[in-house]
Amino acid sequence: MARLSVNINKIATLRNSRGGDNPNVLAAALACERFGAQGITVHPRPDERHIRYQDVFDLKTAIHTELNIEGNSREEKFVRLVLDAQPAQVTLVPDDPGQITSNHGWDTLKHRSYLQDMCALFKGEGIRVSIFVDADPAMVEAAAETGADRVELYTEAYARDYVDNPERALAPYLEAAKVAQQVGLGLNAGHDLDLHNLRYFNQHIPGLLEVSIGHALVADALYLGLEETIRRYNEQLG
Template structure:
């Protein structure tokens, strides 16, 4: 079964919009795990507009499943990850002011930098994953960095699927086949939803984990958080 890690950035966005501690981020994380979620993902950004660095520290005592911290490996982020020691760190090439992630790493151009950062995290017992587009050369480049896993950036698939183009999965299937051959673990995320997750899962061999936030939290407004988490779990079986 592919694991479901729930990204709780949007819970933090809602909390920060009003100030105070409603909704309680730590309670939501605990509840998601109680509902069956198999991991908690956060993506702190330098401006702390949703997840704050202190949230990352506080969640360490709450997450009893898998703790995944995403972000651009700048100095403050690296220090935070080494302090929190999550189960997994996912490296994402975000621009400073980016609203959301928009592309994977150029693993060839950034090979030396990624290799250095990944080595530091692995020496501290943290599994590493790097965000990549479904381009075979980028998968091969990822292997050379020494990363444990890749996370396939799925925005293009989700867009094509919404248009009725199921062929949009093809580059992802090919990327997954190559990753399996190279011994890389496979994660995926971005714009995955209840509408497309089952089809995606069925066409990606060796899919270990999906990280879903925006769609899941939005769907939960109508369906309820417990129900939504379990709907995803059923589709991922």
């Protein structure tokens, strides 16, 4: 069964919109765990517009499941945060500072040498490394040469195309997943996965270890409640 890691960025966005500490990010993360999440994901950005750097340390000392920190390792502050917080996993994402959300994976061929250095740095501290990539077999194969433990497939295109043709939407991800197995990489996935498209993805992608879901899950929780929402997402992964 693939693990559900809940991205709590949107909880932090809501908190920051009014200042103060309501909703409380740590309380939300602990509730996610209590309701069945097997991990917590955060994606801090330099302007701290949602997750604050202090949130990461608060989470690390309090949660009982895995902490996954996503972000751009070209930001020195991010690298220091990961090394100091010592999460179970760091996911390297090639974000530009002004991006609203992640919108592409690494070119692991072009940036192979750089990514090798980053993987060595984090793995030297005992932190599992996942590289965010598009569903391109060449990018997956090259990711294995960086020393990464896993890749996370960027699933926006799958979610967009699933509505019209699930089989066609899945096809490039299936090829990428097969390559990941062949080269010995663990497989994560994330971005726009939801209650409509998650089950099909999970049933057809071999070796899927973890999905990271935030925006859709938090939005569903507005209507269903957080406990019921997490139950339903886990059901899709069962």
